[in-house]
Amino acid sequence: MSQQNSEPTIYDGLMFVSLGAVIIGIVFLVLSLNGYGWSSGS
Amino acid sequence: MNNVVGKILIVLQLVFSLCFMCFAGAAFTFHEGWKKKADTLQSKLVNTEQQLSEQQSQRQQETANLTAELTAMKTRAEMAEARVTGIETSLNQAVGNLANAEQQRDKHLADLAVAQQEAQARIAETTDARSENLRLNGRVVEGISVRRTLEDNLLDRQGRIDEATQREQQMLAELARLRGLLRFNKIDPSDAVVGPVPAAVEKVTGVVTASKKNESRSAELVTISIGSDDNITKGMSLIIFRGAKYICEIQVTEVYPDVSVGRVIEETRNGNIERGDNVTTKL
Numbered sequence: 001m002s003q004q005n006s007e008p009t010i011y012d013g014l015m016f017v018s019l020g021a022v023i024i025g026i027v028f029l030v031l032s033l034n035g036y037g038w039s040s041g042s
Numbered sequence: 043m044n045n046v047v048g049k050i051l052i053v054l055q056l057v058f059s060l061c062f063m064c065f066a067g068a069a070f071t072f073h074e075g076w077k078k079k080a081d082t083l084q085s086k087l088v089n090t091e092q093q094l095s096e097q098q099s100q101r102q103q104e105t106a107n108l109t110a111e112l113t114a115m116k117t118r119a120e121m122a123e124a125r126v127t128g129i130e131t132s133l134n135q136a137v138g139n140l141a142n143a144e145q146q147r148d149k150h151l152a153d154l155a156v157a158q159q160e161a162q163a164r165i166a167e168t169t170d171a172r173s174e175n176l177r178l179n180g181r182v183v184e185g186i187s188v189r190r191t192l193e194d195n196l197l198d199r200q201g202r203i204d205e206a207t208q209r210e211q212q213m214l215a216e217l218a219r220l221r222g223l224l225r226f227n228k229i230d231p232s233d234a235v236v237g238p239v240p241a242a243v244e245k246v247t248g249v250v251t252a253s254k255k256n257e258s259r260s261a262e263l264v265t266i267s268i269g270s271d272d273n274i275t276k277g278m279s280l281i282i283f284r285g286a287k288y289i290c291e292i293q294v295t296e297v298y299p300d301v302s303v304g305r306v307i308e309e310t311r312n313g314n315i316e317r318g319d320n321v322t323t324k325l
Contacts, residue, residue, distance in 0.1 A: 011052045018059035028066030
């Protein structure tokens with residue numbers, strides 16, 4: 001349990017950084033698809 | 043150990059996430075550029091298609107115009123060929139006509155040369171005929187003068203014949219009267235003549251010295267220059283003439299030694315008696 005209450009390490013930050021990068025990459029892909037008339041609903 | 047693997051996986055996840063983000067950003071960026079370029083090209087394509095359609099319509103119109111012009115040109119060319127053919131035919135015909143005309147011209151020139159030669163010959167003949175005509179005219183004039191001379195001679199001879207005929211008639215009448223007188227006196231003309239024989243009348247010539255009418259103007263009296271000295275006797279017939287022209291005959295009524303008077307026998311009159319006319323006992 002002590003381990004679960006431990007302070008976030010650098011790897012946790014890297015995990016968030018990687019999450020942010022993945023989100024930004026998805027946004028780019030969505031924008032690219034919108035350029036070709038893509039819509040998420042259909 | 044698990045922490046090491048987890049850390050490695052986290053790092054790998056970070057690296058791949060970053061790579062994904064970079065590739066997604068690059069794809070977005072390139073896609074934007076490509077999209078702009080595609081839009082530009084699309085608009086250019088549309089414009090080009092419009093221009094192409096306009097050009098095609100113009101080309102079709104020009105093609106139609108050119109086709110019509112070509113048809114018209116073909117028609118004109120056919121007409122021109124037909125005209126050229128006709129002109130060639132006419133030209134050939136004209137050349138033939140020209141050849142015929144040249145032949146006829148040569149023939150006519152030859153005929154003209156012959157005609158000129160004939161004309162020269164005719165001119166020479168005409169000149170000869172004119173000279174002959176002049177010569178004949180001269181002869182005709184000479185003949186006319188000779189004929190007139192002969193006619194004058196004929197008239198003279200005719201007058202003399204008439205005179206001789208009248209004298210013959212007078213002589214016959216005188217002979218009949220003398221025969222009657224002889225028969226009345228019971229003298230036979232066949233008997234020999236007894237007594238002086240009158241001398242034969244000799245040819246004596248003289249001239250008329252005067253001529254005038256008698257008082258009763260019934261006869262014309264003529265005075266001549268010969269008389270009894272020239273054996274002129276009363277009752278003798280004398281002949282008055284002028285040159286070769288016979289005028290009349292007179293009968294002596296009065297006789298003097300060198301002058302006599304005679305009466306004109308009107309039946310023998312053939313002209314006026316003038317002073318100087320010749321008188322003779324016989325021609």
